[in-house]
Amino acid sequence: MTAGSTVLVVDDDVQVRRFLRTTLAGHGHATVEAGTIAEAIDAIRRFQPAVVLLDLGLPDGDGLAVLRALPAEQRPPVIVLSARGQEGDKVVALDAGAEDYLTKPFGASELLARIRVVLRRGGGTAATPAILQVGPIRIDQPRHTVTIDGREIHLTPIEFRLLLELARCPGRVLTHRQLLSEVWGPSAVEHTHYLRVHMAALRRKLEADPARPQWLLTEAGVGYRLREPAA
Amino acid sequence: MTAGSTVLVVDDDVQVRRFLRTTLAGHGHATVEAGTIAEAIDAIRRFQPAVVLLDLGLPDGDGLAVLRALPAEQRPPVIVLSARGQEGDKVVALDAGAEDYLTKPFGASELLARIRVVLRRGGGTAATPAILQVGPIRIDQPRHTVTIDGREIHLTPIEFRLLLELARCPGRVLTHRQLLSEVWGPSAVEHTHYLRVHMAALRRKLEADPARPQWLLTEAGVGYRLREPAA
DNA sequence: GCAAGTCTTAACGCGATCTTGATCGAAGCT
């Protein structure tokens, strides 16, 4: 049983919204609703939903304006729900950035299945959870604190961002270039020695024996990774 | 104009294949074709297409067997094309791992648009799958680890890259020049001696009896290849 | 303007890895 996700429903028809709300709620999804383009954009920024269900006929204009208003990287996947089933409409919407297009009327189980498809791709652009935990290491982004086995430790800004990058994909190796580019900016991809110094500092703070790291592992010649705790 | 990608068409109807082939070719996509489940799986391994168009009614069984035969990480995105439009069929296919589901008959422009959708997610390029498996040897690129029968083994950077090159096209012989050029750079194509030393090291690590290799085979006078497991 | 904390930069030691040369065996040719 997957945990439900937050779904933003954008439609000006209250009937449709209620139908979708109950359907989604019945399968463990939290819903947020919007009736106009402006509300939709605002809700995406505010709630960072995992999926957006978007009707095209909105009172303040074409629903695709929502897609154009936000760059693809900071936009949740959008499934268009439209009464119009013309092939041309679908092509326009898909090319505008929609992930899928369902023609009304559609069945609830198909909609739920298509939501599962975009959710399982997940990761990607979806916002990282506010609190990450990898083994004994817990990163609380809103509070900007890191605790290890419950004990709070102080990290410098760079150390925090390094650890955050690694914790977003536990087990995966991040290359030197990736880390440098994310933390110091794309112009710093050459300065691999930055990493050595700051990784050493990180290890001193969060490893029991910094000389034999258990979590912050080096992949020689490639990069670093945070060990994924056995499931 | 985006560069076309390789598309695998899986359908037992020659008419359908020809229609899709010409449609796709007209939009810059190279096509590969398969008529059975076995052919499809083989073609995915061999050609690593960027997308698969999958018909469900194949002579040797349910087309969804293709999805079940390959783990999600080493499988290109699949768009199901089916004559059956029942909601239940769609849900089953989508939950089995398909990225999209089109009911025949469909329009060419919608199909092309939906192909563009899955391609833009994958970065457009037909990248090698993240996880490769050849016989008991499994290469996990994001984690940068190699396991053999589940046991993790440590490879040096050069060994890892050599094995990766070979595993990208199991069964095919890579010449000395190709391997040297890929791993050491184009200026090193003369130093065939490097290969002997590092291949020996690789065999020590992943062959049960390095003197009689089962997987890392020498093609005398030509190069090396990784044996393709019987399908 | 001072002080604490943080980041950059350089130098050094160490272990892992790569290169290089020598030796041995197998296969093919004269």
Added chain:
DNA sequence: AGCTTCGATCAAGATCGCGTTAAGACTTGC
């Protein structure tokens, strides 16, 4: 058989990459 060629193996030296330390420059808050 003897020679030649190619591949496998081994070991030693050279090199590379990483961790560590510390000093100076910079930022930040008081």
